Amino acid sequence: MILENTTFDELDPGASFEHRRVCTLDDLYVFAAVSGNHNPMHLPDDSDESELPVASGIWCSSLISAVLGNYLPGPGTLYHSQALNFVGRVHAGDEVLIRVTVKTKHADGTVTLDTEVRDLATDTLVVQGEVVVIAPTRKITFDDAGLPGLVVQRHRHFSALIRKAEPLPPLVTAVICPEETESLEGALLAARRKIITPILVGNRDKILQAAAQLNEHISEFEMVHAEGEAAAAIAGVDLVTAGRAGTIMKGHLHTDILLRAALRKTGGLRRGRRFTHTFVMDVPGVAHPLLVTDAAINIAPDLMTKVDIVQNAIDLAISMGIETPRVGVLSAVELVNPAIVSSMDAALLSKMADRGQIKGGLVEGPLAMDNAVDPVAARSKGIKSMVAGHAEVLVVPDLDAGNMLVKQLTFMAGAEAAGVVLGASVPIILTSRADDAMSRLASCAVAAIHQARLTDDKRGLV
Numbered sequence: 522m523i524l525e526n527t528t529f530d531e532l533d534p535g536a537s538f539e540h541r542r543v544c545t546l547d548d549l550y551v552f553a554a555v556s557g558n559h560n561p562m563h564l565p566d567d568s569d570e571s572e573l574p575v576a577s578g579i580w581c582s583s584l585i586s587a588v589l590g591n592y593l594p595g596p597g598t599l600y601h602s603q604a605l606n607f608v609g610r611v612h613a614g615d616e617v618l619i620r621v622t623v624k625t626k627h628a629d630g631t632v633t634l635d636t637e638v639r640d641l642a643t644d645t646l647v648v649q650g651e652v653v654v655i656a657p658t659r660k661i662t663f664d665d666a667g668l669p670g671l672v673v674q675r676h677r678h679f680s681a682l683i684r685k686a687e688p689l690p691p692l693v694t695a696v697i698c699p700e701e702t703e704s705l706e707g708a709l710l711a712a713r714r715k716i717i718t719p720i721l722v723g724n725r726d727k728i729l730q731a732a733a734q735l736n737e738h739i740s741e742f743e744m745v746h747a748e749g750e751a752a753a754a755i756a757g758v759d760l761v762t763a764g765r766a767g768t769i770m771k772g773h774l775h776t777d778i779l780l781r782a783a784l785r786k787t788g789g790l791r792r793g794r795r796f797t798h799t800f801v802m803d804v805p806g807v808a809h810p811l812l813v814t815d816a817a818i819n820i821a822p823d824l825m826t827k828v829d830i831v832q833n834a835i836d837l838a839i840s841m842g843i844e845t846p847r848v849g850v851l852s853a854v855e856l857v858n859p860a861i862v863s864s865m866d867a868a869l870l871s872k873m874a875d876r877g878q879i880k881g882g883l884v885e886g887p888l889a890m891d892n893a894v895d896p897v898a899a900r901s902k903g904i905k906s907m908v909a910g911h912a913e914v915l916v917v918p919d920l921d922a923g924n925m926l927v928k929q930l931t932f933m934a935g936a937e938a939a940g941v942v943l944g945a946s947v948p949i950i951l952t953s954r955a956d957d958a959m960s961r962l963a964s965c966a967v968a969a970i971h972q973a974r975l976t977d978d979k980r981g982l983v
Contacts, residue, residue: 524663526595529630529656537622538593541641542584544576546613547673552580565613573614578607581648584619585636589654591665593621594632597657601631605650609640616641624651632656678803678810679937679963682841683714686966689973691718694950694965695757695766697774698750700727702734704772707952707961709737716965720745720766723753750774754782761947762788767976768968770950780818783945790945795819795829797944798951799837800927801967804936807894811930812838812846812914816923817940817951824866827916828879831870833943834914835882840971848874849893849912850886851922855902857887863918870916883908886916890926939963941971948972 527536546565553559556579563577582605589598611617618639625633631653638648694717699705705728711717721728721739725746732739745760747753754774760766771779783790798817801810814834819826831848838846850867857868867886874884885908891898896910904910917923930936937960942949948968952961 522665524591524596524665526597526657526661527593528660529594529626529632529658532594532623532626532632532656534623534625536593537620538588539618539620540584540588540592541616541618543616544580544611544613546574548580549574549576549613550673551671552577552583573612576611576613576615578605578648581607581611581617581638584617584638585621585648585652588619588621589634589652593623593634594654594656596661596663597659599655601653601655603650603652605636605648607648609645609647611638611640611647617647621652626656630655630658673805679939679959679966682801682810682939682963682966682970683716685842686716686969687714689716689969691715692768692965692969692972693718693720693766694968695720695722695745695760695769696772697757697769697779698723698753698772700724700731701773702731703956704952705731705737705739706735707956707958707965708770708772709735709739710958710962711965712742714962716962716969717770718742719770720757720760722747722757722760723772724748750778751782754779755785758782758785758790759788761790767972768947768950770965770968771952776817776951779949779951780942783942783949790947790949792944792946794833794944795822795826796942796949797826797830797833798940798942799834800923801837801841801939801941801963802927802930802936803938803963804930804934806934809843809913810841811894811936813923813927813930814914814916816917816920816927818920818942820920822919824869827866827870828873829944831874831879831882831884831914831916834916835879837941837943837948837967837971838914839881840974841967843913846882846913847908847911848882848884848886848914848916849888849908850884850916851890851893852887852918853889855887855889855892855904855909861887863887866918867916882914885909885912888912890915937963939967941968943971947975 622635696708696719700723708719720743722745747756757769797815799814815830835846852864858864864887871884871886885906893912899910940951948971950964950968
């Protein structure tokens with residue numbers, strides 16, 4: 522947008538400018554981050570989304586500053602003084618009208634303007650006052666197109682999943698080797714939120730030492746002593762097969778050791794499908810959770826393995842509340858090319874879903890990443906489907922592609938990632954040492970939600 526000022530000589534008393542603006546939740550997050558004012562009155566309450574936060578009065582006054590600096594007098598304007606009365610409140614979602622009016626010009630180059638902010642829905646004053654500015658004396662034109670955009674890393678999808686899991690009965694979880702602070706802290710955080718009831722499996726002394734470092738008391742939780750990662754993994758799986766635990770959670774041990782215990786032909790957690798991994802991604806700016814599969818277990822899956830990868834992800838998405846998941850099977854191109862194996866597999870998976878060999882979701886492929894998630898890109902390529910541009914599940918060609926995609930979303934787009942292994946008799950909570958507390962908590966929530974639906978299915982309640 523091209524901005525052009527009105528100089529001191531051009532200003533006339535009575536000249537006025539109006540601007541409209543909607544207060545959004547992201548505005549309040551940005552204001553809190555920039556100002557350092559973290560007053561909970563001005564921030565959303567994740568436990569009650571119906572309670573809309575109140576915008577800070579200074580945020581409202583900044584809207585006046587924006588009109589002064591952008592429009593009247595415009596670029597080159599400097600503040601001299603300001604007097605405001607805050608007579609009303611703005612909530613997230615409200616649309617306001619900001620009006621500034623030239624009142625008096627002074628010989629020293631300053632200008633007094635009347636200012637106000639009104640709530641348009643009720644036509645009531647929110648802010649009223651007077652400002653004195655040093656008006657620009659030379660013409661300035663400014664193109665603000667080069668200003669960098671901001672992405673608010675607000676993980677509302679994870680917050681919603683956690684809220685959905687909290688009313689469920691806590692899922693008894695065998696936590697394998699929570700022998701250092703990060704892995705133990707994640708389990709304890711989920712326990713405090715009543716999402717899981719942990720059974721701590723591993724070296725007792727190391728677990729107690731980790732608890733001491735966190736200044737946490739863990740005497741209320743059952744502890745099963747096991748020496749070494751392999752023994753702890755087997756002990757945790759045995760708790761599930763004995764009916765004493767509803768899932769297992771990875772602590773401070775190698776993933777392959779945990780999965781080896783779960784995959785035992787006798788006493789393991791097999792149920793006829795391949796074990797596959799699904800990341801549930803909370804990507805800022807994306808209106809829904811994004812599932813990426815398989816980026817952690819199956820290195821170079823063949824077609825039949827991909828069938829299980831897709832079906833497991835669909836089942837999880839349904840558990841999360843996505844009624845008919847839209848699955849985009851990714852390749853480098855959106856056209857079937859016999860020289861690109863992933864495009865052939867994608868086309869076959871799409872047709873298998875059409876014929877009912879994959880159930881519960883809409884499967885479309887091959888799709889390139891852009892036209893899988895962006896409707897404009899899909900339209901530009903002439904792709905007409907209910908999935909293209911709106912995919913909620915992304916099926917990657919192999920582990921390399923999936924791992925790169927997840928890390929790009931995490932480190933370049935500010936996404937959070939929760940991870941679970943599917944295809945076993947129970948979901949397996951698979952966390953990484955790099956995961957923060959929100960990721961670990963969300964992983965537990967996803968597993969609890971999915972296991973609750975699996976249990977209801979067995980009881981015939983779904």
